[in-house]
Amino acid sequence: MNDYILTIACPDRIGIVHNVTGWLLKRHGNIIDAQQFGDLETEQFFLRVHFHLPVAASIDELHADFATIAIKFNMQANIYDAKRKARLLILVSRQGHCLNDLLFRTHSGQLPVEIAGIVSNHNDYAGLAQSYQVPFHHFPVTAETRISQEQQILDLVKQENIDLVVLARYMQILSDNLCQALSGKAINIHHSFLPSFKGARPYHQAHERGVKIIGATAHYVTADLDEGPIIEQDIERVDHAMSAHALTQVGSDVESLVLARAVRSHVEHRILLNGNRTVVFR
Structure with missing residues (x-):
């Protein structure tokens, strides 16, 4: 199948879709x-097009042909x-639930990626x-x-x-140099609903605050730290009877x-940066 995905971010003006089509x-x-989105605040336009060509073409050829537009x-x-x-490339420390989930989803065909390697500062998951x-x-x-x-x-x-580098509970703070080298191609999972409870031990912070x-x-x-453009979030309700350990399990x-979800959105080229925010096409 000669299927391709075109993503566009640019100042919003008349004629963009006409020229692309x-x-x-x-x-x-x-x-x-x-899918398209025009941001009235930033006056930016975003577009993702999944298309088929009758004859295969190289990515370089398509880029060159589209360059004028x-x-x-x-x-x-x-x-x-x-x-x-x-x-x-998945980075992990000693909490392996995210790693295990990504491995299973990939192995079972639910996630369309190749996991080329796992890096850890500990040996815990060599067997996995x-x-x-x-x-x-x-x-x-x-x-x-x-x-x-x-x-x-x-x-x-x-x-x-x-x-894509995935920080699947990799509990090391990356240097500025490494962050810059991986800019736009590294995703971290933070165990709180940002911007609340940044940094270390967020479930203990949440427990002390009595969140619901x-x-x-x-x-x-x-x-x-924990300030990068947000891709995906979700929540669960908790109550007063739950310990910090119970919150961690949930x-x-x-x-x-x-x-x-975030990894899937990235590898399917559904995410476009809009300043320090993201446009995520479903």
Whole structure:
């Protein structure tokens, strides 16, 4: 199947959709699905088009052919092969529920990705990785070795042609340099409904505050801790009888679901940045 996805972000003006559909018509393309959004506040326009071509074309060829329109409308335009599976590198520490969920969803065909490797600063999940025949990389880290350990991660990203790095409860704060190197292609799951309870031990913070709702947030990684553009969130109701440990158990399920949704949205090219916010097409 010669299926492709075109995503566009640009200043909103008349003629954008007309020019895009005209380009597709010229190439005898058939639109399978299209979604658009015009932000009245930022005056930005966002578009995602899933289309089919009768004759296969390379991504470079399509980009070159579309360049005239992209320049005309000052577009950030990207074209992707809709059938190509994204390659993931998962980072994890000692909480493995999100890792286990991503492995199962991928293995069972629910998540259209290839998990190229797992990196951890502990050895706890080497056996789990082996059971799924996924390479496991033990990169221990201390304050003294952080720079070299993060370089190992970057080397692996390059070596394995990684499209997305997933922080599946990786409990290390990334350096500014690593955040910049992975900008736009690293997703973190934070175990609270941001912007509430940032930082460490959010379930204990929530328990002390006596909240009635807890949640989880998947966001892009930035140098500002837990401040990256939010991709996906969900919540669960809790009550006064629940301990911090009980909140953690409930929250673990929410985290796994939220992270899987965020990963799917990213690899299906449904997310466009709108400043420090996101447009997520369903």
